[in-house]
Amino acid sequence: VKMQMRVALPALAVLLVGALFAWLFWSGSPTTAAAGSQANIGPYVVRLSTDSVRRGAAELAFDITDAANQPAEPDEVSVEPAMTQMGHALIPVRATPSAPGKYRAQMDFEMTGQWDITVRITSGNETHEAVLSLTVVN
Amino acid sequence: MSLLTTGAGVSGADGGPVGADLHVAQTLGERELTVVIRRTGPRLGPLPVEVVTHAPTTGTLRLSASSPSATTSTGTVELGAVPGVHRAELAVDKVGAWELAITDGTTTARIPFVVPAQVVPPWQRASDFGFAAAGVLVAVALVLALRARRSWMPWIPVMGAVVALSVGMTGAAMSAQFPPPPQAGRDVDPSIPAITDPYGQVRLNAQAAVGLTRAPLILDLSGAVVAGQPSTVRLNFLDSATGRPADDLVVHHGALVHLMIVSPAGELLHLHPVRVGPGRYEVTVRSSATGVHALAVEAGRRGGGTQQMRASITVQPGAAATRPASVAPVSDTASGASGEVSVDVAATGVPSTIRSRFGDDPTLQPWLGMIGHLIVVGPMPPSGDERGEAAAAAPIWSHGHAMPPAAPGAVGGQPDESVATFGPQVDFVYTFPRPGRYQIWVQAERDFTVLTASTEVEVTAS
Numbered sequence: 212v213k214m215q216m217r218v219a220l221p222a223l224a225v226l227l228v229g230a231l232f233a234w235l236f237w238s239g240s241p242t243t244a245a246a247g248s249q250a251n252i253g254p255y256v257v258r259l260s261t262d263s264v265r266r267g268a269a270e271l272a273f274d275i276t277d278a279a280n281q282p283a284e285p286d287e288v289s290v291e292p293a294m295t296q297m298g299h300a301l302i303p304v305r306a307t308p309s310a311p312g313k314y315r316a317q318m319d320f321e322m323t324g325q326w327d328i329t330v331r332i333t334s335g336n337e338t339h340e341a342v343l344s345l346t347v348v349n
Numbered sequence: 350m351s352l353l354t355t356g357a358g359v360s361g362a363d364g365g366p367v368g369a370d371l372h373v374a375q376t377l378g379e380r381e382l383t384v385v386i387r388r389t390g391p392r393l394g395p396l397p398v399e400v401v402t403h404a405p406t407t408g409t410l411r412l413s414a415s416s417p418s419a420t421t422s423t424g425t426v427e428l429g430a431v432p433g434v435h436r437a438e439l440a441v442d443k444v445g446a447w448e449l450a451i452t453d454g455t456t457t458a459r460i461p462f463v464v465p466a467q468v469v470p471p472w473q474r475a476s477d478f479g480f481a482a483a484g485v486l487v488a489v490a491l492v493l494a495l496r497a498r499r500s501w502m503p504w505i506p507v508m509g510a511v512v513a514l515s516v517g518m519t520g521a522a523m524s525a526q527f528p529p530p531p532q533a534g535r536d537v538d539p540s541i542p543a544i545t546d547p548y549g550q551v552r553l554n555a556q557a558a559v560g561l562t563r564a565p566l567i568l569d570l571s572g573a574v575v576a577g578q579p580s581t582v583r584l585n586f587l588d589s590a591t592g593r594p595a596d597d598l599v600v601h602h603g604a605l606v607h608l609m610i611v612s613p614a615g616e617l618l619h620l621h622p623v624r625v626g627p628g629r630y631e632v633t634v635r636s637s638a639t640g641v642h643a644l645a646v647e648a649g650r651r652g653g654g655t656q657q658m659r660a661s662i663t664v665q666p667g668a669a670a671t672r673p674a675s676v677a678p679v680s681d682t683a684s685g686a687s688g689e690v691s692v693d694v695a696a697t698g699v700p701s702t703i704r705s706r707f708g709d710d711p712t713l714q715p716w717l718g719m720i721g722h723l724i725v726v727g728p729m730p731p732s733g734d735e736r737g738e739a740a741a742a743a744p745i746w747s748h749g750h751a752m753p754p755a756a757p758g759a760v761g762g763q764p765d766e767s768v769a770t771f772g773p774q775v776d777f778v779y780t781f782p783r784p785g786r787y788q789i790w791v792q793a794e795r796d797f798t799v800l801t802a803s804t805e806v807e808v809t810a811s
Contacts, residue, residue, distance in 0.1 A: 250417055262542050295563060327593075
């Protein structure tokens, strides 16, 4: 038993060092904040809740705040997705508020890649367009 | 009445190369500037910016660098009576798509650029991990060789070390063979995932099975030009597939957009419209001649390739109109006697040599990254007053370059305009495709002043 311990303990220590190395190398993966794309437009700040969704039907959630960082409640918000790399655009969808300043829109992304999400905000006779980026993955 | 504003659109905006200095020519108001954004990132901090003037001019330019959810940094440059380099230092504090705004009080040019992230390529990861694991396993083998009772035991970690070494060596040896991933800003939109995980873009593009190139641009030109007055010409670039603004122009040959104008008197202006919003560009044109001016616009979208768009504008008579007359300074372009062009004209389909000479001293500077620019327009009727109209109708409009010689070991990109060691002879080779009369212009730079020389040639059919 003593002999086995003499082998096992250093081996365990070395394995731990190896695991530490592995962790150091692999944890350095370049993932910064998982926050979604943000755009500042006119009096509004528009922020997507995520920067990537899966292909197919997806619910996009985003916040709209005003310059004072308070939830904004414009008259109408619509979402216009387009994939510039492929040269196609989807039918605009009206976003529905789920809480003050929080919006949702149902989309169907048929192709993986980089999409431009134009959020059109109408309040009174003013219209603002924020362009956000979204990655659609498999 | 409805008011429509469109965001500065940093997230998907136009841009330039990442990891190198960005040189962008900008015709801001009546000043022709070169803006140099020095390479920045992955270490965040100072952002040196240089503004190069090409004519005596005074005044202050305000600069600001901004990105959504980052701290906006501002600075100013005081322009002086001597053309040259003016420096400012801004700062960046976040990886992502940024915009450098430069304003002269009237027009604000918005130049998109990318602050890159530190990216460890997968092969480097494999190589690092392989060598580290091999080291650890060799140590385990040593310990086992000294302490284990059974002689076969050290062989297990030795085998592991061999495997780990081969992983490490394969990774290291293959490193030079792997193509770089698509570059955020140049090849794909500079979204945060594209900047921080460019290898993820390789997977994405493999899934979508499409190239990176995009639909052609549409040029929507507007604005009235009145003779003798600085007039604003607006260039809106649209995606021909969707009709949406195309906010993905990349810097090519030192500018986002090159605009060449031929006046009724046959003079050339080479301007660089400034980006004022997503897909929206503006340029100030001042011409003292009325009549048709021919335009050629060159721009390239993200994903590769550039395209030429041709148009014409008719300058309306103003209070001070004369005709024909010279095109006034707009680009600070000195015309005429500053250089000579001689052409060894060959028949169509056979390369001709175009030789130009600017003075006697080898002190030319690169302009737009090139020692010389060649513009060939034709075939068109022999000289007359209506050169603009003839140039607008000409089937051939070419723009070629004389490149600076490669500097061995140079890093950070092309030599900038402070390197005055080129010329005075600048040669081009050009194959005239059709017989007829062509007008040729060659442009170069000395003492930060853009020089233009011109000639006409008659090309015969082969």
